[in-house]
Amino acid sequence: MNLRLRPGPALLALAWGSLLVGALYVVAMVYAAGQTLLAATMLAITALALWVYSSARTYAWRYLFPGIAAALVFVVFPMVYTMAIGFTNYSSRNLLEFPRATQYFLDETFHGGDGASYAFTLHEDGREFRLRLEDADSGKAWVSGRLALASTAPLEVQLAPQDPAQAPLAEAAQLKTVIARQKNLQALTLRLPDNDNKLVMTGLRQFGAVQPLYRQNPDGSLVNQQTNAVLRPNMSSGFYETETGERLQPGFQVGVGFANYQRIFTDRAFREPFIRIFVWTVVFSALTVFFAAALGMFLAVLFNWDALRFKGLYRTLLFLPYAVPGFISILVFKGLFNNNFGEINLILDALFGIKPAWFSDPTLAKLMLLIVNVWLGYPYMMVICSGLIKAIPADLYEASAVAGAGPLTNFWRITLPLILKPLTPLLISAFAFNFNNFVLISLLTGGRPDFLDTSVPAGTTDLLVSYTYRIAFQDSGQQFGLAAAISTVIFAMVAAISLLQMRFAKVAKD
């Protein structure tokens, strides 16, 4: 903002006013679209913004508001929402909310036996088509305007009585043309000028009237117009059910209390893989951190050694795994480790005559994950440890040299004790990071090879997060509710690790 050129107060008020009106308009639109929760959230944010930017008492919050709001809406809210989803049956079978599921049934139609039907012919007109319907009894005929018939999006078309004075239609198209356009024709709903029947394609040569399949009773139950069967919404199973208890798709979302948690902790078929995956998650994170830290620390100690030359070159080359984007290195390793064509197996085969099955043997797959993850992780430890070692006063080493101590004594008696304290909180964060190292698992093994004895697909190399991802988005029928419940359990674990981390960070500071 230029100091001399400031907008007048009237202009400013106008700008704020139009912004506010725009925001309210959007909120109204969202509300009209039936997304009440979203509309309420947006309204709350707008109101909060209005207060923050108009009250003098909230001056500091003018700077904080955009950032904090973004963090709350896109980081904190999803976490809270995840916990909430954990108490529902949200899944691919219970995807819709109740009103939308009801609407789905009310939108269904059927072609009744007594409904009118019309003989249909398709006529080419240039590159486009015209439809002609004829009532067999009265001989009356109707035609449409020109239609491209290129899209499968629903389209309503008004027909007009065929005018004998107009140029006659082309010869009726052959059946194969109709079949070729069947998908497009099925998307059409035709209307005749003299009644409100909705006509849809009911055969290759026929369009017929359809009527809604279900009628809603005041008590919320639905009556099937064809069979007179009554459907009642079951608010604990999340389905419309017939009197015999048969469930009809689509289901809707309902709260199920602690059912998902019950499944995780008490269902045997589910608990066993869960515990095995949890143990592997802990082992994987701990071993990764241990080996990466050991290698990184060793390198940092080496680079602190005056007698060693070319340190800069070594350090730059050994830093490379950290600089290359993780997803690329991981995929490179996926190719190099490939059982049949991978270069690592080609070399092992040439040298020792072995071809380890890295991706189908659980133990080898785990070993591979550890190798790759240490390769990815040690440069960070190296950089951190180098920094910490630099801070150790040199006279300590001089004194120990005078006392005749060797490098091993130096390391165990001086270096390690001095860097371990500030290093511990970083090691714990590294542990927490690898605890949730979804990218590595997802890109390298995808959790495979799978356990053979589980009800829900679970992999021997799956971490808890990748397991959750599979339940939610891959091969288990999108059980969002269950996945969210597992996520909530992981939240609790991460929170515990964080508490530990903060305690050690405090110790390191003191």
Place this chain on the structure above:
Amino acid sequence: MAIVLDKSHRWRVLAAHAFLIALVALVIFPFLMILSISLRPGNFAAGSLIPETLSFEHWKLALGMSYTAPDGRLVKPDFPVLLWLWNSVKVASLTALVTLTLSTTAAYAFARMKFHGKRAALSALMLMQMFPAVLALVAIFAIFDRIGSVFPFFGIDSHASLLLAYSGGIALHVWTIKGYYDTIPVEIEEAAKVDGATPWQAFRLVLLPMAVPILMVVALLAFIGAIIEYPVASILLHEEAKLTLAVGSKLFLYDQKYLWGDFAAAAILSGLPITIVFILAQKWMISGLTAGGIKG
């Protein structure tokens, strides 16, 4: 240090060099291998590290060009690598810009102003950092599915949704920038205020120009963070033309369709610029990294 160098010392130096050279060889091996594979003809060819016959077919495909195979077939690129790179760069640049705007202003309030709940808010930001977005994927999917039913522009399969999802990740950056502001003497801004500047002017015209180095670091960190982000992008983007590199690259290596050579060329093409940016910025990064960031 004037210490007598004995024979065992010389051996130790030699051993250290041998170890380091072996380690460097192990670390560099995948990079050299991938370069070699990208220059070999075919997707299954095995061979020595230095390819016997050079072929640029994979590079042509990665750059979006077709090539004529020896048997006369015209081979077209399977995947739009350059488009994915562009998608990634677009999302990451916008994310860096948004993140920078949101975190510089918030950090200013944290560094220079007094308000109720400041310490609690700062700790809450630190705590947020501990919970990765990958734990909330189900909710993120549900939220953008919902938003998309009203505003398709911000729905699933849009880059705008990805930008919004990334824009909340400011916690660490606020801390980094606040730490830098704290090292700048407050007297300069106070002098400006005495001369009649509003707090906004003191921030915009006095403090920000002095904080350019840290802003560059944060912008780069946010940029790289968005480029390499995989979990959120993998659930929000599905259509092939919309994918970012991180999500798209994995399509090369399906068992049923194994395009090892094409992947190698695409990986170098897209990974090299990011790596160079990272190494050039390494000096600045170190300070940011020691503040507690971990790359994923």
